[in-house]
Amino acid sequence: MTFINKLKDFAVKSPWLYRINGGSCNGCDVELATTACIPRYDVERLGCQYCGSPRHADIVLITGPLTRRVLDAARRVYDEIPDPKVTVAVGVCPISGGIFRESYAVCAPIDQYFPVDVNVPGCPPRPQAIIEGVAKAIAIWRQRL
Amino acid sequence: MTSQIATLLAVLLFPGGLFALVLGLALKGADRRVAARLQGRVGPPLIQPFFDLIKLGFKRTMVPTEASETVFLAAPLVGSVAMLISAALIPIAGVYAPDTELGNLLVLLYLLAVPGICLMLAGSASGSPYGAIGFSREMALMLAYEGPIVLIVAAVGMRTGMAEGHWVTFSLTEIVRYQQVHGWFLFDPIMWPAVAAFAFFYPANLGIVPFDIPEAETEVLEGPLLEYSGPALGLFKVMSALKAVVVLGLGIALFLPLPFTGPLAFVGWLVEIVVLMLVGVTALRVSAGRMRIDQAFVFFLKWPLLLAIASVAAVALAAGGAS
Numbered sequence: 001m002t003f004i005n006k007l008k009d010f011a012v013k014s015p016w017l018y019r020i021n022g023g024s025c026n027g028c029d030v031e032l033a034t035t036a037c038i039p040r041y042d043v044e045r046l047g048c049q050y051c052g053s054p055r056h057a058d059i060v061l062i063t064g065p066l067t068r069r070v071l072d073a074a075r076r077v078y079d080e081i082p083d084p085k086v087t088v089a090v091g092v093c094p095i096s097g098g099i100f101r102e103s104y105a106v107c108a109p110i111d112q113y114f115p116v117d118v119n120v121p122g123c124p125p126r127p128q129a130i131i132e133g134v135a136k137a138i139a140i141w142r143q144r145l
Numbered sequence: 146m147t148s149q150i151a152t153l154l155a156v157l158l159f160p161g162g163l164f165a166l167v168l169g170l171a172l173k174g175a176d177r178r179v180a181a182r183l184q185g186r187v188g189p190p191l192i193q194p195f196f197d198l199i200k201l202g203f204k205r206t207m208v209p210t211e212a213s214e215t216v217f218l219a220a221p222l223v224g225s226v227a228m229l230i231s232a233a234l235i236p237i238a239g240v241y242a243p244d245t246e247l248g249n250l251l252v253l254l255y256l257l258a259v260p261g262i263c264l265m266l267a268g269s270a271s272g273s274p275y276g277a278i279g280f281s282r283e284m285a286l287m288l289a290y291e292g293p294i295v296l297i298v299a300a301v302g303m304r305t306g307m308a309e310g311h312w313v314t315f316s317l318t319e320i321v322r323y324q325q326v327h328g329w330f331l332f333d334p335i336m337w338p339a340v341a342a343f344a345f346f347y348p349a350n351l352g353i354v355p356f357d358i359p360e361a362e363t364e365v366l367e368g369p370l371l372e373y374s375g376p377a378l379g380l381f382k383v384m385s386a387l388k389a390v391v392v393l394g395l396g397i398a399l400f401l402p403l404p405f406t407g408p409l410a411f412v413g414w415l416v417e418i419v420v421l422m423l424v425g426v427t428a429l430r431v432s433a434g435r436m437r438i439d440q441a442f443v444f445f446l447k448w449p450l451l452l453a454i455a456s457v458a459a460v461a462l463a464a465g466g467a468s
Binding site: 007008010011012013014015016039042044045047051052053055056058080082083084145 | 177181184185186187188189190193195196197199200202203204205206207362363366367370371372373374375378
C-alpha cells in the first residue's frame, strides 16, 4: 500500500488542465493563457500542461456564466473527462453569474450542474490567483486518486 | 540458446526495452525543460514525463461507443512493441552491435513505419471526425517523408558497400564499422545531401512543431490521440519516447558513430543523442510555427526528396569515377 501511495505522490505531479468556456467574455481565458505563456506565471513548473482533448484532462477549468446555448455541450464535454477529476470555477461568472446575474440567458451559478471543488473569484482573476486555485485543486486531486 | 537469450535481453533490457524507455522519457523531459528555458519560463522538472506516465496509469481508459474496440486498444500496443524491437536493432558504436538474426536496416525501415500506421489506425478506429482528419494528415505526411528516408538509407548503404567492395550493404553494424575506420559521413561532402535530407526527416518522423500537423492540438485537438485516455494514452507516450531514441540512434549510426570503445563510447553516444534532440528538435520546435499539411507535403516532395535523390546519384557517380 505504501508503494501505491508513493506512486500516487508521483502521479499528482502531472495534472493536465482542460478549459471549458461556458460562454465567457474571454477575459478569464486570456488570464488562463497568461498562466501558460507568460514566463512570470509559468504553470508548467507545477507539471501542468494545457491539453486539447477532454479525455486527457485531470483538472477542468470552467470560465463564463454558462449560457443556455452552451449548457448541453459543456455537460457533454464534462462527462467525457475520465475520473478522477477536479473542477475549478475561474472568474466570478461561474460562481454567481457576475454582471450577467439574473439574466434569462445564463445558468449560473454553475454548481447546480457541475460538482465545483475550487472557486477562483475575480473579474478577471489575477494569474497568481488562478495558479493558487490550481495548486488547491491538485491537493484535492491527490485525495481522489 | 544463449544467442536467443541475448536477443531477448537486447529487446527487453539494453539497448531496447527498459534502457531505451528511460532514455526516451529523459530526452522528452530535457526537451520540455530546455524549450521552457528558451521561452524564458522555468519549465517542468526533468523527470516530468515519468510523472505523466505514472499519472496515466491511475486514470480510466474510456472507449467511445462508435469506436472499434479491438483496433482502438491494440494500436498503441503494436506501435510500442514495434519500437521496442527496433530499439534493439540500433547499434551503439563500440558498445553494442545488433544480432544479424534479429534483422537489418531493411527490417528497421519497415518497423519505423509502424508507429505512423498505428496512429492512423487509432485515428480511424476511434470513430471521431477529428481522428479521421488526423488519419488523413498522418497518411499524407508519411507518404511525403517515407520516400526520402529510404533513399537516404540507400545512399549510405551504397557508399559503404561500394567502398567495401560489394554493391550495397544493409547492415548497420558494417556502416558503423566503416565510419569508425574512415571517419564520419557527416564530413564526407558526397554525403552532405543525405545529411541535410535526414535533418528534415527526423523532426517530421518525431511529429514536432513544424510537422506536427496530424496532432495539431489547436486545429484537430491532438487528432488520432483525441479519444485516448489513461493507460492506452500512456502506451502512445511510451511509443513516442522510444521512437525518439530509435530515430536519433539511427541518425547517429548512419552519419556520426564515435570511433571509441567501452564506457567512453557509451557516454559519447548519450551526449550525441542529447545534442541531436536539443538542436534538431527543441530549438526547431520553439522557433517555428506549424506548417499546413499541403505546405508540408510539397516541402517534403521538393527538398528532402531532391536532396536524397541527389545523394544517391552522387554516391553512384563517385563510385563510378573511382573504379
